[in-house]
Amino acid sequence: xxxxxxxxxxxxxxxxxxxxxxxxxxxxxxxxxxxxxxxxxxxxxxxxxxxxxxxxxxxxxxxxxxxxxxxxxxxxxxxxxxxxxxxxxxxxxxxxxxxxxxxxxxxxx
Amino acid sequence: xxxxxxxxxxxxxxxxxxxxxxxxxxxxxxxxxxxxxxxxxxxxxxxxxxxxxxxxxxxxxxxxxxxxxxxxxxxxxxxxxxxxxxxxxxxxxxxxxxxxxxxxxxxxxxxxxxxxxxxxxxxxxxxxxxxxxxxxxxxxxxxxxxxxxxxxxxxxxxxxxxxxxxxxxxxxxxxxxxxxxxxxxxxxxxxxxxxxxxxxxxxxxxxxxxxxxxxxxxxxxxxxxxxxxxxxxxx
Numbered sequence: 205x206x207x208x209x210x211x212x213x214x215x216x217x218x219x220x221x222x223x224x225x226x227x228x229x230x231x232x233x234x235x236x237x238x239x240x241x242x243x244x245x246x247x248x249x250x251x252x253x254x255x256x257x258x259x260x261x262x263x264x265x266x267x268x269x270x271x272x273x274x275x276x277x278x279x280x281x282x283x284x285x286x287x288x289x290x291x292x293x294x295x296x297x298x299x300x301x302x303x304x305x306x307x308x309x310x311x312x313x
Numbered sequence: 314x315x316x317x318x319x320x321x322x323x324x325x326x327x328x329x330x331x332x333x334x335x336x337x338x339x340x341x342x343x344x345x346x347x348x349x350x351x352x353x354x355x356x357x358x359x360x361x362x363x364x365x366x367x368x369x370x371x372x373x374x375x376x377x378x379x380x381x382x383x384x385x386x387x388x389x390x391x392x393x394x395x396x397x398x399x400x401x402x403x404x405x406x407x408x409x410x411x412x413x414x415x416x417x418x419x420x421x422x423x424x425x426x427x428x429x430x431x432x433x434x435x436x437x438x439x440x441x442x443x444x445x446x447x448x449x450x451x452x453x454x455x456x457x458x459x460x461x462x463x464x465x466x467x468x469x470x471x472x473x474x475x476x477x478x479x480x481x482x483x484x485x486x487x488x489x490x491x492x493x494x495x496x497x498x499x500x501x502x503x504x505x506x507x508x509x510x511x512x513x514x515x516x517x518x519x520x521x522x523x524x525x526x527x528x529x530x531x532x533x534x535x536x537x538x539x540x541x542x543x544x545x546x547x548x
Contacts (some may be wrong), residue, residue: 219323222316230314234338234380235371245369245382282341308380310341313315 214247214258218312227252228312229273231285233260233305240303252277260307261287273309282310314343319347322384329412333360337378338371376421388476388535389414391447393438394456394488395422398481402524404455409528411452416441418462438466451529452477454511458486460493468494471503477534478510480528505506 215230231248241262248258248266250273251273260269267288276283279290288304314336322345327331331348335356346360347350354373363370363381371380387410392399395417406413414432417423423435434441446469448454453470455463458481467490470478480490487509494504512526513533 215319215323217328219316219319222319230319232336232380232382234369243369284338306407308336308338310314310336312319 209297212257214249216278217257218247218249220253221249227277229259229276229309230312231233231269231273231309234308235306237305238303242305246252248273249279250274261305265305269307269309276309276311280311280313282308282309289304314315314341318343318345326384326433331364331383331385333363334382338378338380352458359501365514381470386450389451390454390531391415391416391442391451391458391466392454393463394419394458394481395424395428395433395435396456397520398456398523400427401414401521402430402527405524405528406531407431409532411531412448416466417457438462438469442466442469447473447475449474450476450477451475452534453479454527454531455480456511458482460490464490464493467507468497471499471506477508477531478506479508479530482509484510 208258218228229250231250233242233244233246236244237239241264242260246258246260248256248260250256250270252274254270254274256266256270259266268287269285272283272285285307286304287307322332322334325345325347334343335346336343348364352358352360356372356379359372359374359379360381363383367383367385369380369382371378389412390406392402392413392415395415399415402486403413403415408459414434415423415428416434416436416438418435418437420435423433425433447466451496453475455467457463463480465481467478480487482490490509491504491507496503508530510532512523513530515522515529516525517523517526
């Protein structure tokens with residue numbers, strides 16, 4: 205994988221961060237409905253300081269995912285998040301494209 | 314997920330071994346199944362299907378809910394010619410995630426200084442491609458303009474079913490190239506697979522712009538004219 209050294213690879217980043225002693229959470233898009241910016245399997249990795257690499261949307265919900273990820277790093281319990289357009293009851297952020305995504309957030313032990 | 318699991322997954326990815334990460338959405342346990350591993354039960358069948366399709370999905374099996382994330386090796390690009398365009402194309406292709414290598418027997422062009430960090434071979438394509446053959450998951454781009462260097466890998470790319478074949482050269486150069494390949498016995502419909510002049514027609518002028526046009530055309534071939542995904546195996 206000669207390209208890996210300069211292409212952005214969240215899972216390699218997560219491994220490197222964890223091995224250097226940082227606490228890490230991995231967020232993964234596991235399902236999408238309708239128009240979604242990133243396909244299932246896409247990753248966003250986050251450390252306890254809120255540094256992140258990768259994406260689960262086009263920048264629309266990353267902020268909320270990072271906030272949740274910090275809780276997951278603290279508790280160790282995985283969480284399932286769901287984002288949809290104008291879903292004001294559950295989340296203050298949403299996808300302007302009208303799609304819906306489910307994001308699984310877990311701590312890298 | 315345990316760090317050891319992520320290490321195994323990343324090791325598979327870097328060794329170009331297809332792998333599926335199975336995450337139990339109930340308990341959070343995750344495991345890596347590499348291609349060729351033994352598969353059992355309904356979950357095993359779902360994993361086999363994921364290897365074939367290449368698509369990540371949530372499945373209900375064996376009384377649980379699982380997320381199957383498929384990691385297949387990245388597509389490759391073989392560039393013939395260590396020329397100015399290649400200097401930019403190789404770096405951009407790596408950024409997009411392609412495994413990229415350059416072949417050029419001309420020592421003056423194929424210098425490490427001009428291609429830092431790039432897999433570069435200063436040998437004849439016929440020798441290099443014998444050791445590591447082209448396949449359906451590789452794009453071939455011929456950029457030397459020299460029939461002595463370009464013709465063999467272009468013909469080889471057509472024989473091996475590369476998902477993209479592109480060759481630099483004016484319409485006149487390309488016409489004489491097609492005549493030579495026709496004389497070798499390639500039928501017209503096979504020769505029509507060669508993109509020449511190379512790259513999407515975006516009016517590219519500079520080497521970097523031409524590299525963008527070529528890379529965009531390779532991505533188009535991969536995403537819109539994908540013949541390989543029907544077979545399900547990226548290797």
